[in-house]
Amino acid sequence: MLKGTIPIAGSDDGRVAAILEENGLNLAVGEARRVVELLGRDPTIVELTIFNTMWSEHCSYKSSRRLLGELLPTKAPNVVLGPGEDAGVIRYAEAEGGDWHCLVIAHESHNHPSQVLPVEGAATGIGGIVRDVYCMGADVVGVLDPLRFGDPAGPNARQVISIARGVVDGIAQYGNPLGVPNLGGDIAFDPRFDENCLVNVVAVGTVLESRVLRSRVPEEAARMPYRIVLIGKPTDDSGFGGAAFASEDLVDGEQANRGAVQVPDPFLKRVLTVATRRVLELAREKKYVIGFKDLGAGGIACVTSELAHAGGFGVIIDLDAVNTAMGYAFPPAVVSCSETQERYALAVPEEFVPDVLRVYNEEFELPRLYHGAGAVVIAEVTRDRMYRIESGGEAVCETPVDVITTGISYDRPSKARRPAIKDPPLQPGRPLRDDFLKILGSPNIASKNYVFKHYDSEVQGRAVLRPGEADAGVIAPLPGRAVGLAFSVDGNPWYGAIDPYQGGALAVCEAARNVAAVGAVPSAITDCLNYGNPEVPEVFWEFTEGVRGIGDACRGIGLISHEGHPLPVVSGNVSFYNQGARGKAIPPSPIVCCVGVVEDYSRCRSLAFKEEGDEVFLVGEPLAELGGSEYLRTVYGAEGASVPKADFVRERGQIRAVLEMHRRGWVRACHDISQGGLLTAVAEMALGPAGEGSLGLAIEASNLSAAGLGAETVLFSETGGFVVEVGPGIERDLLAVCAHNRVQLRRLGVLRKGGRLVVTAADAILASWSLDELRGIYLTACRPIFGAGKGA
Amino acid sequence: MAGRYRGVVAIIQFPGVNCEYETAEAVRSAGLEAGLFRWNEDPALLQEAAAVVLPGGFSYQDRIRAGVVAAKDRIMDAIGVLARQGRPVLGICNGAQVLVESGFIPGLHWERVDLALAPNVMADREGYYCAWTWLRCEDSPCLWTGAFAGGEVVPVPIAHAEGRFSTDDESVIEAMRANGQIVLRYCTAAGEIDPAFPVNPNGSMDNIAGVCNPEGNVLAMMPHPERASWLRQVPEGLAGSWGRRRVAAACDPGKMEDGGPGRRFFESLKLGTGGAR
Incomplete structure (x- = not known):
C-alpha cells in the first residue's frame, strides 16, 4: 500500500466526482474507477494525475483511435515509420551503402492555447512540433502553418485581428530564432473561428534511415545498465494540465485557461539542438544505441513510461533529482506531469552518461545560459517492467508499466446532420x-x-x-x-x-x-x-x-x-x-x-x-x-x-x-x-x-x-x-x-x-x-x- | 587540439546563433577551409585562423539588445586583437550587430560604439522582415568585396528586425564616407539609391547595408551572403541579371550548383588572403 492514496473504491459516484474536481482532474468517474480496477487498489494523487493526462483525448485518442485505424491507409513501400511514433518517416532518395535519405514529418494543432494567449500559444506550437521531429534524430529543415481565424471585419474584429497578429508573431518569434525556415502555410478567415481559432503546425526534417532514433529504451538495456537523462529547461508548473486543457471546451473568462499554456524559449531550444547534434555524433562514434523522446503532453511521467513500455523495460524515477525552476519543491504530481517546454529525455548506457552530461552542462554550458537548465540523470532502467516514481525517499507511484500505458477507447454515437441547403439562384447580368x-x-x-x-x-x-x-x-x-x-x-x-x-x-x-x-x-x-x-x-x-x-x-x-x-x-x-x-x-x-x-x-x-x-x-x-x-x-x-x-x-x-x-x-x-x-x-x-x-x-x-x-x-x-x-x-x-x-x-x-x-x-x-x-x-x-x- | 584552426576560417558559434552550418558551407564553396569555433573554447586557438566570421542568429537570445551580450564575451577580446593585426573579420546580420556593439565597426576610435543597428523602419509593416535586396558595392578598401567591380550590383537577402544603421553624430558618417567605409548600400536592381522602402528595406541612413573599418579587414553587413552563394538559392522572380540567370538554369540541375552572388564575398576573402591555404 502506497502512502497518500485517494479513496476512490470506497466512495460513491458523487464523492468521486467531488474528489476529481477538488484535484483539478478531468477524468470521468467511470475512468477513475477503471484506474482502481487496473491498479487493484486506490491510486495515489500522482497516479491519478498520470492517468488524467494519458487518458485525455489529446494523448489517448480515445474517441478516434478505432476509426483512424479502420479508415486510413498507413502502409506503403516508402514508409519507414507510420503513425504511432512522434513523427512519420518516409524514404525519399537513395544514399550510400544501401542507406536511404528520409523525410521526417509531424503535424499538430495548438488551437486552444493560441486563442487564449496567441503569441505564446503559437510559439509553443512550433516549439512542440519541432521537438517531435528532432527526437527522431533528424535535423528540422522547415515548418508550415495552416491558420484559421475569425472574421476580421465582423463584430469580433478587434479580437480576431489581435489573435491573427499574435499568432503570426508567435510563429516568427519561435521559428526565426530557432533557425528553421518557414516553407508555407495558408490562412482562412470565417466568423465560425471567432471564438476558436485554429493554429496547426507542421515540422519536417531529414535524416539517414540508419540514424533514425526510436522513442524507446533500446534492447541493449537487457545487457548493460541504462539511465534516463532529462535535458533542457528546469521543470516548473507551466502547462500543468495542458493535455487535459486541449481536451475540453474553452470556458469563458480567459484567465482561467492561461495557466495551462506553456512558456516558449527558442534560444534554449537552439542551444539544445546544437548540443544534441554533438551528443548523437558521439553516440555514433562510440557505437552506443540510445533512445530519444521529447517531453510534451504529460511531461516526465508520459515520456518515461512510454520509453520503458516501448522497449519492454521498467524504470525507477527519482523525482528529487529533477532540476526544478529556482530549485522549488513542486508537489510530486506537478513535477511528474507538468508540460514545461524545451525538454527531452535520452535513454543511454550508464557508461555514456558522463559524456552526455559533459556536452550539455560543460561544453554548451546550459546551466550558465539558463538558470537551472541542464542535463541530469533522473531514472534507472530496470528489467522488471515496473514503473516506479520516488519522491522524498518514498514511492508515489508503483505499478507495472503496462498498466500506466493501458489505453482507453470509446465508441461515440454518431448522427448524420444533413441540413436542407441549396445554391442561391444565379442572377443574370451581374457585373x-x-x-x-x-x-x-x-x-x-x-x-x-x-x-x-x-x-x-x-x-x-x-x-x-x-x-x-x-x-x-x-x-x-x-x-x-x-x-x-x-x-x-x-x-x-x-x-x-x-x-x-x-x-x-x-x-x-x-x-x-x-x-x-x-x-x-x-x-x-x-x-x-x-x-x-x-x-x-x-x-x-x-x-x-x-x-x-x-x-x-x-x-x-x-x-x-x-x-x-x-x-x-x-x-x-x-x-x-x-x-x-x-x-x-x-x-x-x-x-x-x-x-x-x-x-x-x-x-x-x-x-x-x-x-x-x-x-x-x-x-x-x-x-x-x-x-x-x-x-x-x-x-x-x-x-x-x-x-x-x-x-x-x-x-x-x-x-x-x-x-x-x-x-x-x-x-x-x-x-x-x-x-x-x-x-x-x-x-x-x-x-x-x-x-x-x-x-x-x-x-x-x-x-x-x-x-x-x-x-x-x-x-x-x-x-x-x-x-x-x-x-x-x-x-x-x-x-x-x-x-x-x-x-x-x-x-x-x-x-x-x-x-x-x-x-x-x-x-x-x-x-x-x-x-x-x-x-x-x-x-x-x-x-x-x-x-x-x-x-x- | 593545437593547430586545429590553422589556416581555417573560424565560424564563431555563440549560443543562439543559427546560421553557422550554412555559413561554413558557403565559405567552403569558395575553396576555403571552415570550422565551427564554440564561443567558450580556448581563445588562443584562434591565433592561427585565416579569418573569423560571426554568423547570423540571435546570440545570447539578443538579451538587452541585439548583439550586445556577445560583444562583451571574452572571445571578442581575442578577435579584437586579431582584427587590429589585420586579420579578416566578417560579421553577418547578428554578427554585424556584435561588431557594432563591440565598437570594432566603424572603428574610427577603437572599441568606441559610434553606430547603432536600430529597429527597422518600414512602410506598412514593423518588426522582422525577410526579403531579397540589392546591394551596390562601393569603391572601398574593404577586403571582403575585393572580387567585386566598383559599383557592381548584387542581390542578397536580409532577415532581421534591427538592421537600421544609425548614428546621431554626422561626423561619424562623414568620416566613414571619407575613408570609403560605406561598402554596401541598398539599391534598385539597376543600382539606383532610393531611400524609400522597400529598396531601403529597414530605413538605414544613407541606405547603408554594410560598413568596414578604415583598414578594410573588418566588415559588418546585415544581408546574408551565405543564403546567396549558389545559383539555386536565387529566387526565380528576381529582377536583374541574377534573376535571368536563375530562370535560364531551369531544368538544368548542374547549372543550379553554380556560384551565386553572395559567394563573391567569400571569394574576395580568398583573393585578399592569397588563397588562405
Whole structure:
C-alpha cells in the first residue's frame, strides 16, 4: 500500500466526482474507477494525475483511435515509420551503402492555447512540433502553418485581428530564432473561428534511415545498465494540465485557461539542438544505441513510461533529482506531469552518461545560459517492467508499466446532420468586373505577403520555392544533388461545413495537386483533424465522414511512384473540443499536409507567368460546383450546397498528366484551381507572387465547358484542375499526354505584354482589368489585418 | 587540439546563433577551409585562423539588445586583437550587430560604439522582415568585396528586425564616407539609391547595408551572403541579371550548383588572403 492514496473504491459516484474536481482532474468517474480496477487498489494523487493526462483525448485518442485505424491507409513501400511514433518517416532518395535519405514529418494543432494567449500559444506550437521531429534524430529543415481565424471585419474584429497578429508573431518569434525556415502555410478567415481559432503546425526534417532514433529504451538495456537523462529547461508548473486543457471546451473568462499554456524559449531550444547534434555524433562514434523522446503532453511521467513500455523495460524515477525552476519543491504530481517546454529525455548506457552530461552542462554550458537548465540523470532502467516514481525517499507511484500505458477507447454515437441547403439562384447580368475585384480583395484570396515576409524563409540556405511563390514550398535538401522536396498544407473549411466527407477528401486532393503543380510526386500525407466536441453525435458524424473522405482520397489518388499502393498517412493529430464558450463548434476542418518528392528541383517553377507568346492551358473542366466557393460567399453572401465532388480517377489522371508535362520540361508556370476558381488562378499567375507580373491574357469563357455552363460558373467554380503555361507550338503533345491520362485539356490563350486580363464570351468582351488595378487590391487587401499599426 | 584552426576560417558559434552550418558551407564553396569555433573554447586557438566570421542568429537570445551580450564575451577580446593585426573579420546580420556593439565597426576610435543597428523602419509593416535586396558595392578598401567591380550590383537577402544603421553624430558618417567605409548600400536592381522602402528595406541612413573599418579587414553587413552563394538559392522572380540567370538554369540541375552572388564575398576573402591555404 502506497502512502497518500485517494479513496476512490470506497466512495460513491458523487464523492468521486467531488474528489476529481477538488484535484483539478478531468477524468470521468467511470475512468477513475477503471484506474482502481487496473491498479487493484486506490491510486495515489500522482497516479491519478498520470492517468488524467494519458487518458485525455489529446494523448489517448480515445474517441478516434478505432476509426483512424479502420479508415486510413498507413502502409506503403516508402514508409519507414507510420503513425504511432512522434513523427512519420518516409524514404525519399537513395544514399550510400544501401542507406536511404528520409523525410521526417509531424503535424499538430495548438488551437486552444493560441486563442487564449496567441503569441505564446503559437510559439509553443512550433516549439512542440519541432521537438517531435528532432527526437527522431533528424535535423528540422522547415515548418508550415495552416491558420484559421475569425472574421476580421465582423463584430469580433478587434479580437480576431489581435489573435491573427499574435499568432503570426508567435510563429516568427519561435521559428526565426530557432533557425528553421518557414516553407508555407495558408490562412482562412470565417466568423465560425471567432471564438476558436485554429493554429496547426507542421515540422519536417531529414535524416539517414540508419540514424533514425526510436522513442524507446533500446534492447541493449537487457545487457548493460541504462539511465534516463532529462535535458533542457528546469521543470516548473507551466502547462500543468495542458493535455487535459486541449481536451475540453474553452470556458469563458480567459484567465482561467492561461495557466495551462506553456512558456516558449527558442534560444534554449537552439542551444539544445546544437548540443544534441554533438551528443548523437558521439553516440555514433562510440557505437552506443540510445533512445530519444521529447517531453510534451504529460511531461516526465508520459515520456518515461512510454520509453520503458516501448522497449519492454521498467524504470525507477527519482523525482528529487529533477532540476526544478529556482530549485522549488513542486508537489510530486506537478513535477511528474507538468508540460514545461524545451525538454527531452535520452535513454543511454550508464557508461555514456558522463559524456552526455559533459556536452550539455560543460561544453554548451546550459546551466550558465539558463538558470537551472541542464542535463541530469533522473531514472534507472530496470528489467522488471515496473514503473516506479520516488519522491522524498518514498514511492508515489508503483505499478507495472503496462498498466500506466493501458489505453482507453470509446465508441461515440454518431448522427448524420444533413441540413436542407441549396445554391442561391444565379442572377443574370451581374457585373463581372466589380464582382471579381471583390473576390480578389477578399482576405481569403488576397496576398499574404505581409505574413510570409515576417518569417525567415531563407535560413539554412535550402529554399528553392518560398511561401507564396508557388502552390508548394520546395527545398533542395541534399547539396549537390537534384532531388527536391515539396510541401503544401490545405483544408477548406467551407467545403467541410457543407459536406464533411468532401471536406476531408478535397483536403487531400488539393494538397496533392499543389505538390504536383511544382512537379513533385505526392508521396505521403499527414492530417490534423480539427473538430468540435466528439460527445455530440452530429460532431462525431462529421469527424467520421471527414476521416472516411481522407482515407478514400488516399486510396483513390494512390502512390504514383509505387503503382497499386495508397498515398500513405504517416502522421497526424486529432483536435476535438474546438468550440467557443457559447458552444458553437467550428466547421469541420481536416487539414492535410502533402509531401512531394521531385527528382530534379530545377524543374520546379514559380506560379508567375514567364514569357510573352507562351500559351496557357487548362487541365480539367469547370463543373457546376459553386457550393462553398469564394464567389458565392463574397458576391451572394451565401454558402450554397454544390461543393466540388472529389473524383479520384480524375484527380489522379490530372496529377499524372501535369507530372508528365513537368518531367518533359514543358512547364514554365503552373497553378492549381482552388479557392476563387479559374479566374482567380489566372489572375494570381499574371500578378506573380509579389505582384511584379506584366503579362496579360484574354480568356474565352464559352469554350471551357462541354456542358455549356455560364461564364460565372466557369470562372468561379472551384472544381479542381490546373492552369499551365508552356512554350508555343506544343498543343498536340499536351493533348496526347492528357488523352493518355483521360483528362480534359483546353487552350486558354496566349500571354501578351500590355498587362490586361480580359474575359470574352463568343468574342464579346465580358470584362477586362488592368494588372495595375488588380495589383493594388491584391497586395493591400490584407493590410488592415497584418499591416503596420497595432490593429483595429 | 593545437593547430586545429590553422589556416581555417573560424565560424564563431555563440549560443543562439543559427546560421553557422550554412555559413561554413558557403565559405567552403569558395575553396576555403571552415570550422565551427564554440564561443567558450580556448581563445588562443584562434591565433592561427585565416579569418573569423560571426554568423547570423540571435546570440545570447539578443538579451538587452541585439548583439550586445556577445560583444562583451571574452572571445571578442581575442578577435579584437586579431582584427587590429589585420586579420579578416566578417560579421553577418547578428554578427554585424556584435561588431557594432563591440565598437570594432566603424572603428574610427577603437572599441568606441559610434553606430547603432536600430529597429527597422518600414512602410506598412514593423518588426522582422525577410526579403531579397540589392546591394551596390562601393569603391572601398574593404577586403571582403575585393572580387567585386566598383559599383557592381548584387542581390542578397536580409532577415532581421534591427538592421537600421544609425548614428546621431554626422561626423561619424562623414568620416566613414571619407575613408570609403560605406561598402554596401541598398539599391534598385539597376543600382539606383532610393531611400524609400522597400529598396531601403529597414530605413538605414544613407541606405547603408554594410560598413568596414578604415583598414578594410573588418566588415559588418546585415544581408546574408551565405543564403546567396549558389545559383539555386536565387529566387526565380528576381529582377536583374541574377534573376535571368536563375530562370535560364531551369531544368538544368548542374547549372543550379553554380556560384551565386553572395559567394563573391567569400571569394574576395580568398583573393585578399592569397588563397588562405
